[in-house]
Amino acid sequence: MDETDLLRAATTLIDEKKGEETVIIDLQEESIPTSYFLITEADNPAHVKAIISNLSENLPAKLLHREGLRERRWVILDYGQVVIHVLLKEARAFYDIESLWKDRIIDKDNLLARKEVLT
Numbered sequence: 001m002d003e004t005d006l007l008r009a010a011t012t013l014i015d016e017k018k019g020e021e022t023v024i025i026d027l028q029e030e031s032i033p034t035s036y037f038l039i040t041e042a043d044n045p046a047h048v049k050a051i052i053s054n055l056s057e058n059l060p061a062k063l064l065h066r067e068g069l070r071e072r073r074w075v076i077l078d079y080g081q082v083v084i085h086v087l088l089k090e091a092r093a094f095y096d097i098e099s100l101w102k103d104r105i106i107d108k109d110n111l112l113a114r115k116e117v118l119t
Contacts, residue, residue: 001061003035006082013058014040017051019086023098024106035081037101041092045072051086052077 001009007024014022019040028035042048052075056063065078074091077084085097098105 003081006059006061006079007036007038009059009061010038010055010082010084013054014038014051014086017054018047019051020089021092025098025101026104026106027101030101030104034078034083037083037085037097039085039087039092039098041087041089043089045088048072048075048086048088055084055086 011022011024019042022038022040025037025039026035027037040051042051049072052069052072055077059079061079061082063077064080066076068075073088074095075086077086087095
């Protein structure tokens with residue numbers, strides 16, 4: 001599964017569980033070991049768990065590492081070139097990781113239309 005397909009599948013699975021304010025950050029030109037962050041938020045720890053469970057059970061890609069599952073405040077799923085962040089609203093507002101790469105945000109709704117940018 002290539003990065004574009006993984007991003008599409010992940011955003012669909014997140015949408016199924018009502019993840020909110022989902023964005024994709026294109027990090028291909030940054031000196032970090034991943035190409036994309038996919039970030040979404042949840043209302044409460046049970047909502048975080050529902051999103052993570054849906055991704056873990058249905059995303060056809062190999063999970064390399066995960067962090068934060070016990071606390072369910074900020075869970076990270078590392079698929080190599082795509083790293084998914086599921087945060088509680090308060091945690092997302094506090095850490096504001098999107099502000100580091102504001103100019104690299106790709107709205108998930110534009111994913112299909114911008115395939116050539118992602119491949």
